[in-house]
Amino acid sequence: MENDFSRVVDALPGLVWTALPDGHVDFVNQRWSDYTGGAEWLDGVHPDDLPGFLERWRFILASGNAGEMEARLRRFDGPYRWFLFRTNPVSDATGTIVKWCGIAIDIDGRRQAEDAIRAREDRFRSIVDEIPALITLMTPTGDLEFVNRQVVDYFGAPLEQLQGWPTGDTFHPDDRAGVRAAWRRSVETGQAFDFEGRRRRADGAHRWFQVRGFPLRDAAGRILVWYLLHTDIDDRKRTEALLAGEKRLLEMVAGGEPMPAILEALCRLVESTTTGCYCSVVLVDRSGARLEHGAAPSLPASFITSIIGRPVDARSGPCAMAAYSNEQIVAPDLQSETRWAESAWCPMAMAHGLRSCWSTPIASRAGKVLGAFAIYYDQPGPPRALHQNVVERFKHIASIAIERMQNDAALKRSEAFLAETRRITSTGGFTKRVATGEILWSDEVYRIFDFDPAAPLTLERIKSRVHPEDLLSFQDMLDRQHRGSDYEHDYRLQMPDGSVKYLHVVAHASRDQDGELVYIAAVQDVTQRRLSEEALAKTRSELARVARVSSLGALTASIAHEVNQPLSGIITNASTCLRMLAANPPNVDGARETARRTIRDGNRASDVIARLRALFSKQDAAAEPVDLNDAARKVIALSLSEIQRSRAILRQDLAESLPPVTGDRVQLQQVILNLLLNGLEAMGGIEDRPRNLVIRTEQEGEDRVRLTVQDSGTGFDPHSADRLFEAFYTTKTGGMGIGLSVSRSIIESHQGRLWASPNDGPGAAFSFSIPQRARDARSAGGLGAVWTSAVKDTQYVLRNP
Amino acid sequence: MVKPSLVSVVDDDESVRESLPDLLQELGFAARAFASPEEFLASDCINETRCLILDVAMPGMSGPDLQRELALRRQDIPIVFITAHGDGAVRPQLLEAGAVECLFKPFSDTALLGALNSALRVH
Numbered sequence: 034m035e036n037d038f039s040r041v042v043d044a045l046p047g048l049v050w051t052a053l054p055d056g057h058v059d060f061v062n063q064r065w066s067d068y069t070g071g072a073e074w075l076d077g078v079h080p081d082d083l084p085g086f087l088e089r090w091r092f093i094l095a096s097g098n099a100g101e102m103e104a105r106l107r108r109f110d111g112p113y114r115w116f117l118f119r120t121n122p123v124s125d126a127t128g129t130i131v132k133w134c135g136i137a138i139d140i141d142g143r144r145q146a147e148d149a150i151r152a153r154e155d156r157f158r159s160i161v162d163e164i165p166a167l168i169t170l171m172t173p174t175g176d177l178e179f180v181n182r183q184v185v186d187y188f189g190a191p192l193e194q195l196q197g198w199p200t201g202d203t204f205h206p207d208d209r210a211g212v213r214a215a216w217r218r219s220v221e222t223g224q225a226f227d228f229e230g231r232r233r234r235a236d237g238a239h240r241w242f243q244v245r246g247f248p249l250r251d252a253a254g255r256i257l258v259w260y261l262l263h264t265d266i267d268d269r270k271r272t273e274a275l276l277a278g279e280k281r282l283l284e285m286v287a288g289g290e291p292m293p294a295i296l297e298a299l300c301r302l303v304e305s306t307t308t309g310c311y312c313s314v315v316l317v318d319r320s321g322a323r324l325e326h327g328a329a330p331s332l333p334a335s336f337i338t339s340i341i342g343r344p345v346d347a348r349s350g351p352c353a354m355a356a357y358s359n360e361q362i363v364a365p366d367l368q369s370e371t372r373w374a375e376s377a378w379c380p381m382a383m384a385h386g387l388r389s390c391w392s393t394p395i396a397s398r399a400g401k402v403l404g405a406f407a408i409y410y411d412q413p414g415p416p417r418a419l420h421q422n423v424v425e426r427f428k429h430i431a432s433i434a435i436e437r438m439q440n441d442a443a444l445k446r447s448e449a450f451l452a453e454t455r456r457i458t459s460t461g462g463f464t465k466r467v468a469t470g471e472i473l474w475s476d477e478v479y480r481i482f483d484f485d486p487a488a489p490l491t492l493e494r495i496k497s498r499v500h501p502e503d504l505l506s507f508q509d510m511l512d513r514q515h516r517g518s519d520y521e522h523d524y525r526l527q528m529p530d531g532s533v534k535y536l537h538v539v540a541h542a543s544r545d546q547d548g549e550l551v552y553i554a555a556v557q558d559v560t561q562r563r564l565s566e567e568a569l570a571k572t573r574s575e576l577a578r579v580a581r582v583s584s585l586g587a588l589t590a591s592i593a594h595e596v597n598q599p600l601s602g603i604i605t606n607a608s609t610c611l612r613m614l615a616a617n618p619p620n621v622d623g624a625r626e627t628a629r630r631t632i633r634d635g636n637r638a639s640d641v642i643a644r645l646r647a648l649f650s651k652q653d654a655a656a657e658p659v660d661l662n663d664a665a666r667k668v669i670a671l672s673l674s675e676i677q678r679s680r681a682i683l684r685q686d687l688a689e690s691l692p693p694v695t696g697d698r699v700q701l702q703q704v705i706l707n708l709l710l711n712g713l714e715a716m717g718g719i720e721d722r723p724r725n726l727v728i729r730t731e732q733e734g735e736d737r738v739r740l741t742v743q744d745s746g747t748g749f750d751p752h753s754a755d756r757l758f759e760a761f762y763t764t765k766t767g768g769m770g771i772g773l774s775v776s777r778s779i780i781e782s783h784q785g786r787l788w789a790s791p792n793d794g795p796g797a798a799f800s801f802s803i804p805q806r807a808r809d810a811r812s813a814g815g816l817g818a819v820w821t822s823a824v825k826d827t828q829y830v831l832r833n834p
Numbered sequence: 835m836v837k838p839s840l841v842s843v844v845d846d847d848e849s850v851r852e853s854l855p856d857l858l859q860e861l862g863f864a865a866r867a868f869a870s871p872e873e874f875l876a877s878d879c880i881n882e883t884r885c886l887i888l889d890v891a892m893p894g895m896s897g898p899d900l901q902r903e904l905a906l907r908r909q910d911i912p913i914v915f916i917t918a919h920g921d922g923a924v925r926p927q928l929l930e931a932g933a934v935e936c937l938f939k940p941f942s943d944t945a946l947l948g949a950l951n952s953a954l955r956v957h
Binding site for chain 2: 587593594595597598599600601602603604605606608610612616623626627630633634637676677678680682
């Protein structure tokens with residue numbers, strides 16, 4: 034029987050042992066011995082497992098109930114294998130435990146599988162914990178099952194406290210309703226979940242997250258678990274918001290919004306990125322010397338007013354310094370800042386709750402500093418990276434807005450200036466499309482024509498204003514427009530009140546985008562100028578007349594001398610002739626000779642009169658070829674006795690083959706005469722040196738001729754050289770001081786110039802130079818108007834002495 | 835026959851130099867004409883000349899210059915000035931300086947004869 038039992042025990046599929054009630058092992062079966070190689074019961078247990086194993090064994094013994102333990106047991110050949118130790122008490126009839134029976138079953142295969150699973154789970158866990166994203170697992174009914182470490186770190190709360198999600202308050206209040214509805218829909222339909230919302234961080238700040246959820250299904254399609262991935266998209270969201278803001282700002286710039294509105298929106302945009310941050314833009318004023326207000330939507334007025342008007346320098350504060358130095362100025366802590374102590378800027382800023390500040394200059398494309406962009410924080414600290422990026426970008430927008438505003442202002446000023454100029458100069462503009470005859474007038478043209486701008490503008494209406502005498506040339510001008518060349522035209526208007534307006538038109542021909550001929554023209558009311566010119570011409574002719582009378586006066590003695598000389602000869606010869614005829618016998622031959630001389634002297638007197646007439650009487654100012662040598666000789670001939678009387682020595686230094694000039698001979702001779710008489714007068718008081726007078730002609734350059742009258746007289750003060758030519762300026766007691774001014778007018782009307790230069794030695798030289806031939810026929814004719822009337826006046830004087 | 839008194843004429847005007855000597859001869863004088871004071875001074879007629887008809891304004895030496903020069907040389911020749919500048923201002927000065935007469939051109943033969951007679955009578 035015992036052998037049978039023993040065989041049975043050995044046949045059991047396990048290692049069997051029995052123990053006394055105190056736990057002492059009193060039997061192991063053959064399998065145990067075979068497995069352990071005959072080791073004592075506890076000797077085979079793995080040393081790591083032994084303490085737990087013993088504790089458990091003692092606990093079971095004390096409890097008196099069946100129990101289990103797991104431990105590794107060493108096989109006879111070395112390796113340990115996991116075993117499940119099961120034990121049951123054996124009681125006698127009284128219930129007293131008399132023995133413990135146990136069996137150890139090899140569970141090593143199962144145990145290893147379990148370890149592998151656990152290791153895998155641990156690895157998964159650590160991976161999930163390390164993924165830089167918030168990951169949660171949700172039950173199919175939508176309750177929280179698992180969160181990774183990032184979730185715990187972000188919310189600062191363990192899984193248990195997060196159970197309320199998603200109905201809880203971890204979302205921004207504005208996003209809660211949305212996320213709840215979306216999650217409910219996903220749980221109900223099993224469709225993937227996708228939601229963007231702000232979630233509150235442990236420190237209370239909200240950050241944007243994108244939450245995406247995917248259901249995991251079993252083979253039957255039932256949802257086992259929801260995987261939820263929360264991605265922090267806050268930086269992206271901010272960037273998007275800034276980009277949207279930047280786009281909005283650029284739209285404002287492009288849309289021509291006023292600069293203050295743009296700068297204000299810019300400040301608000303930057304402020305919206307961070308709490309406790311304030312922005313301002315200050316501008317450099319037109320003088321470049323002072324700050325003026327740009328925008329500061331969130332800063333108190335008292336702060337702004339204490340900055341505006343400060344000088345742009347390194348002492349007046351961070352913005353003034355940034356604008357002054359064209360460099361970013363950073364003040365991380367105003368408490369310890371010392372740079373602007375002189376202007377007490379820091380205490381002022383701190384009184385407004387500001388603790389740090391940094392200011393960035395805003396420069397134009399050309400590099401000129403337009404202003405400064407400042408960011409203030411209510412905490413000390415350096416500029417934040419986000420703001421640095423923002424400012425880098427936005428200062429360009431600010432620069433564009435400011436520069437545009439300044440350009441607009443300059444344009445407006447320029448337009449206002451132009452409008453004012455047009456008004457002052459009575460200049461209007463018009464355009465005319467030649468093909469259609471369509472005419473557009475500016476307001477000033479309507480004013481000039483005295484037309485009602487409301488009434489339709491027709492060519493007939495315009496012609497009705499044109500002075501009847503100018504209608505032909507006006508029509509000619511209209512005809513000329515079809516040729517498409519630029520033109521200038523003068524015509525008169527006959528106004529309803531009988532007055533006459535003089536207009537000057539300058540028209541430029543151009544082609545529009547369709548290639549149509551379009552005239553752009555300026556119309557100037559030159560009535561005032563014309564009237565002034567007439568008044569001036571009258572004055573000048575008066576002056577010229579006076580000058581002429583004056584030179585006549587100076588020449589009276591000379592003329593008398595010139596006439597008296599031949600007269601004297603005539604009378605003497607005539608007396609001789611009479612006496613010769615009265616002699617007895619009459620001396621006929623002598624009488625004939627003296628009579629011949631009488632005739633010759635008569636001719637000589639006649640020549641003098643002819644020269645006088647040539648000098649002083651002329652019908653019209655003319656543009657004729659004039660030989661300056663010849664003109665000079667004629668003047669000299671008439672002035673010889675004057676030269677003699679002045680006891681001057683005249684030297685003629687006339688260039689050979691001098692080309693003729695184009696001009697009015699009489700006028701040019703008057704100038705020469707005037708210079709000659711001036712030279713003689715200048716030497717009037719000279720006794721200690723020869724009174725030398727030189728008249729010189731010469732070629733000047735390639736196309737001008739110069740005449741110089743040089744004296745050795747008193748000269749002139751170089752400081753008053755210009756005044757010599759002013760009317761009524763004279764250094765002579767007897768002179769009126771108009772000769773040189775009139776002479777200069779004459780020379781200038783010949784496109785020439787007249788000047789004075791001191792000699793190296795005593796005296797002065799007066800020269801004029803004029804072109805060989807007038808440059809164009811028109812200007813040559815132009816010297817007519819004034820001088821014709823002057824000559825006529827002179828004629829009048831000569832005829833009515 | 836009494837040798838006619840020599841009257842010298844100094845004038846830069848050629849027609850005077852041509853016409854005046856003929857008239858002087860008609861009036862009974864011997865006459866010589868000179869174009870300038872310098873020419874007269876260089877001539878051998880100074881001592882012979884009983885009367886000098888002298889133009890006032892001439893290039894180079896003027897009539898009054900010659901008058902002064904002759905005074906310096908103690909040549910006491912009576913002088914009749916003639917001038918074409920009829921302003922009269924110069925006449926008293928010339929007379930003051932010792933001239934016999936100052937005639938304004940044109941002058942009549944009577945006026946000339948009167949002046950010459952005064953000049954010759956004085957001496």
